[in-house]
Amino acid sequence: GQQLNQSPQSMFIQEGEDVSMNCTSSSIFNTWLWYKQDPGEGPVLLIALYKAGELTSNGRLTAQFGITRKDSFLNISASIPSDVGIYFCAGHTYSGGGADGLTFGKGTHLIIQP
Amino acid sequence: ETGVTQTPRHLVMGMTNKKSLKCEQHLGHNAMYWYKQSAKKPLELMFVYSLEERVENNSVPSRFSPECPNSSHLFLHLHTLQPEDSALYLCASSRNRGLAGANVLTFGAGSRLTVL
Numbered sequence: 001g002q003q004l005n006q007s008p009q010s011m012f013i014q015e016g017e018d019v020s021m022n023c024t025s026s027s028i029f030n031t032w033l034w035y036k037q038d039p040g041e042g043p044v045l046l047i048a049l050y051k052a053g054e055l056t057s058n059g060r061l062t063a064q065f066g067i068t069r070k071d072s073f074l075n076i077s078a079s080i081p082s083d084v085g086i087y088f089c090a091g092h093t094y095s096g097g098g099a100d101g102l103t104f105g106k107g108t109h110l111i112i113q114p
Numbered sequence: 115e116t117g118v119t120q121t122p123r124h125l126v127m128g129m130t131n132k133k134s135l136k137c138e139q140h141l142g143h144n145a146m147y148w149y150k151q152s153a154k155k156p157l158e159l160m161f162v163y164s165l166e167e168r169v170e171n172n173s174v175p176s177r178f179s180p181e182c183p184n185s186s187h188l189f190l191h192l193h194t195l196q197p198e199d200s201a202l203y204l205c206a207s208s209r210n211r212g213l214a215g216a217n218v219l220t221f222g223a224g225s226r227l228t229v230l
Contacts, residue, residue, distance in 0.1 A: 004156070033218065042118070042204050042221030043157075088157070098211055099147055099219070100170055104156040 002027040006089050006105030013079055014113055021087060021108040022073040029091030029103075032065050032072040037086040037107070046087075047074070076110075084112050117141065118222035120205050126228045127195065135190040135225045137205030145211040146188040147219065148180060151202040163188060164211040195229045202226050 006023045013019060023032070031050055035043035047058050049065035049072060056063055060077045072091075076083055089105040118139045127133050139146065148160040162170035163182040177199075179191040188205055206219040213219065 031213075035221075040223065042120075042206075042223045044221070045218055048218060092213055098170060099159050099162050099208075099213060100172070102159070102213055102219075106154060106156050 002029075002091065002093070002103045004089060004091055004103050004105040006108055008108060009106070010109040010111065012111050012113055015079060015081060017079050019076040019079055019083070019110060020073060021089075022071060023089035023091070023105050024071040025091060025103075026070065027091075027093070028069045030069070030094050031092040032063070033090040033092070034061075034063050034072070034074045035088040035090065037088065039085065043088055079110075079112055081112055084110055086110070118205055118207055118220055120203075120222035120225050122225060123223065124226045124228075126230065127192065128230050129195060129197070131195075132191070132193045134192065135203055135205075135227075137188040137190075137222055139186055139188075139205075139207040139220075139222075141207055141209075141220060143207035143209050143220070144185055145208045146182060146185075147206040147208075148188070148190050149204040149206060149221075151204055151224065157204070161190075162211065169211060192227070195227075197229050200227055200229045 004023045004025050034046045037043045047063040052069050053067050054065040062075045086107040088107045093101040121136045145164045150158045160174045161180040166182045177194050181189040202224040204224045205222040209217045
């Protein structure tokens with residue numbers, strides 16, 4: 001099946017710094033999703049991208065759907081302590097439309113140092 | 115209560131025990147899912163139910179047995195598990211099975227399973 005390469009695996013940053021993470025694949029996706037998982041909780045959807053080249057913001061978060069449809073990035077500006085968690089990308093192909101067409105990355109652990 | 119609720123949040127069991135995980139959604143969704151989350155691995159899809167009918171089973175061992183008595187409830191029955199089955203088991207739901215457009219997954223908080 002498809003694989004997503006998500007990087008970096010972890011990030012140690014200072015509060016107030018900007019954050020950038022990305023996902024790449026050798027396969028084409030029709031939808032890119034970014035989820036965040038707080039400690040002890042399930043993933044929560046942050047941003048959904050549906051068109052190649054699309055740039056979408058949600059507060060301090062900005063995500064883009066790559067032109068090639070094989071990559072996506074997520075940026076967080078001016079990080080705050082509550083940004084700590086694991087960020088997952090997910091790509092969806094429309095093969096059958098079901099969850100078997102949804103592939104997750106391994107996640108980026110964001111740790112904010114005081 | 116709203117969203118997707120999973121119980122228990124934590125479960126420790128021996129390899130010969132029988133236990134069950136429960137998931138309940140109050141979102142009016144028609145599709146429900148079980149995912150396995152292990153450290154440093156992508157989320158693994160286990161089972162999909164659409165309108166109470168199992169539509170996908172991703173080569174999951176028979177020691178995991180799902181049950182969907184109605185569109186709001188989903189169970190995962192566990193029997194004779196192995197230590198490598200220790201993981202966070204996430205339940206999710208979506209309005210319909212076809213994950214396109216605004217129809218995305220809503221996850222529960224998960225059940226942390228430890229098999230001794």
